[in-house]
Amino acid sequence: MSRSFSSGLQWLLATIGMAPPAPPAGGPMTRAAARELVKWYLQTQGAGITEGLNAEGFGGVMNGEGQYAFEHVESPPSLKASALIYRFREPPKPGIIEGFRQQQDEGTDTGGGTVDFEPESGSLFLSRTYSVVPDGREFTRDLDRLGKASVVWGKDVLDRVAHRVFGT
Template sequence: MTREAARALVRWYLQTQGAGMSEGLNENGLGGTMVGSAQLYFEHHADTQVLECSALVYRFREDPKPGVIDGFRKQAQDGTDAGGGSVDFEEENKSLFLSRTYAQMPAGAAFTKDMERLMKASLSWGTTVLDRVARNVFGT
């Protein structure tokens, strides 16, 4: 997907969510929004020509303790609904996301449904799944 196509898709999506006249992605290929309690981020990767869509699960204040990120990955492997996304930990901002990528332009209705599923799952992962991982890793 070209950056212009990704920008148009994100612009359209943000406008359908009430964001008004958003450009979608900035000159660096980045964008984001809040929908209810969920935070969505968009990044176009020029090298691979894909649009990455990420719903925030949790932002750590410090580096996560050993086993925490692996605990989240195990939840996904064990079949916990990730809303069509995969576990994505970004070390530079210490944030855990559920992310999915698009190499081809999806239909608008399908993209909206995908984002709804991703956001719903991220909210569950930020509460219920987070608690489960903490119990498994720390025994609390």
């Protein structure tokens, strides 16, 4: 099922009372608000019963080709939504992360996110941060764009960066 169809279906089902409505937009991104937003998003994408975020404020899902991670940040209160580009098995070679950041600076489509490397997990993401609860349809569109861009970055941009850094 395509994501745009899924987005339209979630809106239709919520409108006729067959799916929960999105959390109200506009409030601060407290842990409870982040949990409800992620829970709603995951359920509308077919995840079934879920808490959205665990007790530590983390969650994730595989949706189509995209892999998403969610993290509630306490200070300032925000929700970081990330789409995986690549998970390094070993620490990245010098110049690799900088090469991805250079691609971002040169205007390669990031799907509205920014390049974000998490050294603890060795994962490279495109991430967006929300300090205010967004409209549910907007959040879904944002994640769709982020996920599509991350797939391109994991294939085409990764090859470009490797070629620039290593000359391969």
